[in-house]
Amino acid sequence: MTKRSYNFNAGPAALPLEVLKQAQEQFVDYNGIGMSIMEVSHRSKEYEQINDETQQLMSELLGLPAGYKVLFITGGASTQFTMIPMNLLTAGKTGSYIMTGAWAEKAYQEAQLVGEVSISASSREGGLLNMPAIADIKAPSNSAYVHITSNETISGTQFNDFPNTGEIPLIADMSSDILSRQIDASKFAMIYAGAQKNLGPSGVTVVIVREDLLKNEPKNLPTMLRYSTHLKNNSLYNTPPVYSVYMVNLVLKWIKANGGLAGIEAKNREKTALIYNTIDNSNGFYEGMVEKADRSLMNITFKLQSEELEKQFLKEAAASSFVGLAGHRSIGHLRASTYNAVPYESCKALAEFMQQFQSKLS
Template identity: 50%
Template sequence: MSHAKNFYAGPSVLPVSVLEEIQKDMVDYKGSGLSLIETSHRSAEYGQVHKNAMNLVREIFGVPDNFKILFIGGGATLQFSMIPLNFLSGGKTCDFTLTGTWSKKAYADAKKVGNVNVVYDGKDNSYTRLPDPSTLKASPGSSYFHITSNETIGGIQWKDWPDTGDVPIICDMSSDIMSRPIPFEKFGMIYAGAQKNLGPSGFAVVIIRDDMLEKCNPNMTAFLDYKVHAEKESLYNTPPVFSIYAMSLVLEKVKAEGGLKEVEKRNKEKSKLIYDVMDKSNGFYKSPVDVSVRSDMNVVFTMANEELEKEFVAQAKAKQMVGLKGHVSVGGCRASIYNSLPLSDVVALVEFMQEFQKAKS
């Protein structure tokens, strides 16, 4: 079977070797006589998977000892509610940077819970640029400063971080987590839906500093309370067993291939190939994003008109390149080039882009 070249934004590409290992063990996991997805989350078999996944996240990301790692069902969108519910009770205020679709969604939920101060809004530049991080300051008394590291739809990515002093940064890293090293000293909490670089959809990874846990709303219901998940080591309720298992296999592969520095090197190489073709196309392919903040994960581009873009997507699909249509809210085209997408697939895409331009010019 020929595996398609997968440029979908999420759920996204997984390593073929991981899919094959899952396939091998799907019916009978490691000789246990059961599939892991029908095995108790309290079993020894799953217990080892869970512990291994936790340990790999800590090792690969270099998570300091004063941070807890949580696996919470529901994805990053649930975190849009959990964060303000835990940290905005009692009339507290937080700060937000609005840099695209996902930061705006997180903001919309937060302001239903408490007081939100917008310290930056990229509306005037159609969310195609980011401010100099050194110009951003947290509001006095703010409980947290929220930032979205990479906007999946808009193709815009923070390359550096603001200094917010004693105000902890909470960062949504859903679409670029595990794509580069993380300076944990900059953050009070990071969170990410698993379905981009980590594994299948179904849960979020939350990495939260110990002192943040002490600031959680004491009247929070159990599942929405970060302290409960931390105390129960993410086994308060039945976790998304299959998704965590698949993530552990992805993490093992990343570790074997050299960790985050090697991942970052490959990601920059892949994104540069596409951006170079765009920049040398004499305007045939246009990126709306300022060069300094172009995403290494989600490359967005447009062409002269919608009909040409539709033809591009259709011809690419005929060559088994799928997922290149831009998000419905912005149109255009988008190539999501997450960690697990092979370099050879990106090479095939840029060769097709060059061929398509030549045929249509």
């Protein structure tokens, strides 16, 4: 095998090497059936076993109580921005959104096209470089739901805790930090996440829904845009993204084998500390972009003293096999995405490169 790059892409992102090797071994012949899993019918016993097992693994890892269902839906998290208000935002209700960054903004804008919405808390005054205080989240009493984005991939902010919304359903877009740490999943009526950051390759979106949330679903929705369609048909109403679900299955088994969410969280905190400590101990050479209390475990954003210096940093980093360190085009600067599958060794290598780069120019 040729030397692998240090992959810090924000998504599609790194996959565990062990998972890639297992998928490679099974690519042409899955479990001796003489076919790739990509070639089998989604009605076959082989795929139905993967479908059911992947749901069970997700439930186990999150510790879901009874009454929740795991769904596999296509269209990415962006389609969920529309499906949520279409299914839940009924007459006389408002959708309450917590404004924390670009992805929260997109979800809010899509809901505006469907019904009445409001912003219940915002970090706009802080330049979207912090998270609102949990105590400041006050949703209207007629809220159909409260929607939060648990981790903002672009700015690198993350909720450390989640609000208690009482009888109002809490919904979270966890696309960029799902299964990265221990959470109380029972706080949420719905969690959704595109797979391409922490769960597998792009192509499937995982939706975890409390079944009673769907009891007032409008009857005039298109079939494919109803959550009940996917729930009643065990995510098999139409042809699912078979290979993407198979890869999610392997990733979930990898997470379980690495200590579950407790083990993964410990690894994530250890490896990201290498980079954050390098930033904080650089005497201003590197500057973190987010308030320390709201720093993400998944997306580390930082900057240097000039655009020219950042260009030099990226050029030299690329020459040393670092990939994906440019910040999002909307805010620029630098970003290292340290998802579950990014190994400790990659973070250690980046921290050492940053220290060497600073030493050379100081």
